[in-house]
Amino acid sequence: MALTFPDIERLFEERGGEQYSGEPVTQLEHALQTAALGEAEGASDELVTAALLHDLGHLLHDFGETPSLRGVDDVHQYRALPFLRGLFADAVLDAIKLHVDAKRYLCTTRPDYFASLSADSKRSLALQGGIFSAQQAEAFIGQPGAEGAVRLRIWDDLAKDANKITPPLAHYLARAQRCALRSGLAA
Numbered sequence: 156m157a158l159t160f161p162d163i164e165r166l167f168e169e170r171g172g173e174q175y176s177g178e179p180v181t182q183l184e185h186a187l188q189t190a191a192l193g194e195a196e197g198a199s200d201e202l203v204t205a206a207l208l209h210d211l212g213h214l215l216h217d218f219g220e221t222p223s224l225r226g227v228d229d230v231h232q233y234r235a236l237p238f239l240r241g242l243f244a245d246a247v248l249d250a251i252k253l254h255v256d257a258k259r260y261l262c263t264t265r266p267d268y269f270a271s272l273s274a275d276s277k278r279s280l281a282l283q284g285g286i287f288s289a290q291q292a293e294a295f296i297g298q299p300g301a302e303g304a305v306r307l308r309i310w311d312d313l314a315k316d317a318n319k320i321t322p323p324l325a326h327y328l329a330r331a332q333r334c335a336l337r338s339g340l341a342a
Contacts, residue, residue, distance in 0.1 A: 160328055160335075163211070167324055169287055170214040175201035177275030179317040182213060187321040188213035188314035193307065194322075200334040202303050204243065205249065205250035207327045211235040232316075242335055249300025250307050255283050260295045262286040 158166075173181030173246060178185065190207040204306055214236030237247055258270070258276070261268045263286055272280065280286070 156236045156238070159242070160332060163208070163331075164215045164324065164328060166211065173214075175210075175315070176213075176308075177278075178273060178313050178315045182210065183312050184317075184319070184321075185311075186210060187324065187327065188316060188319050189307070189310045190327045191319075191321040192310035194327075194330075195259075196306070196318050198306065199246075200330045201246035202250060202307065202337055203242070203327065204302065204331040204334055205247045205254075205267065207306050207331065208235065208239065208247070209240070209254050209311060211251075242332070243331075244336060245300065246303070247334065251299075251304040253295075253298065253301055254307050254311060256287075256295055257301070257304040258306060258312075259284060259287045260292050260301075263289065264296040272312065273330035276312070308324060320337055 167183050167186070169179060171186070175182050175185040180188065181232050185207075186207050189209060190203050193203040193206040214235050215238065234236075234251060239248060239251070258272075258280060262280065269277070269280075269286070296305075
């Protein structure tokens with residue numbers, strides 16, 4: 156069953172105050188900061204929406220706090236897709252789906268990237284398959300949505316500032332509604 160905009164808002168209301176695994180921000184703060192970074196860079200409504208919703212999969216299940224400490228990969232990048240399909244086009248879904256592999260790609264293509272990752276991000280990287288080989292990185296970047304996912308990933312890594320002020324959720328949900336599929340708006 157596809158989520159509606161009220162469902163998404165309710166998820167953030169109910170679970171957005173939870174700590175973002177191993178980081179000094181909540182799930183909602185992280186989502187808003189990621190979207191704000193995309194918006195500041197002039198990203199499209201689709202990519203800003205993907206930035207807002209990239210970790211929605213964490214809110215759709217409960218593996219407890221910091222599952223990577225227990226050796227659990229929660230595959231959150233895939234978990235939200237069935238709920239968002241029908242509401243958004245592939246331009247949104249692909250960036251969400253690929254943002255984890257974008258981390259693996261950036262570790263291969265940017266020599267200093269791995270060192271910049273937080274401890275939890277390094278733990279989850281190992282659980283998510285580790286750093287790509289050169290061949291895997293080349294195959295990854297050739298996929299539809301991969302370049303957007305790389306941009307999203309960079310914002311994702313920066314969106315962990317406990318003191319950052321952002322526009323409210325309603326601001327980004329309005330942007331999301333501009334790129335929603337018409338069939339999803341009727342739901």
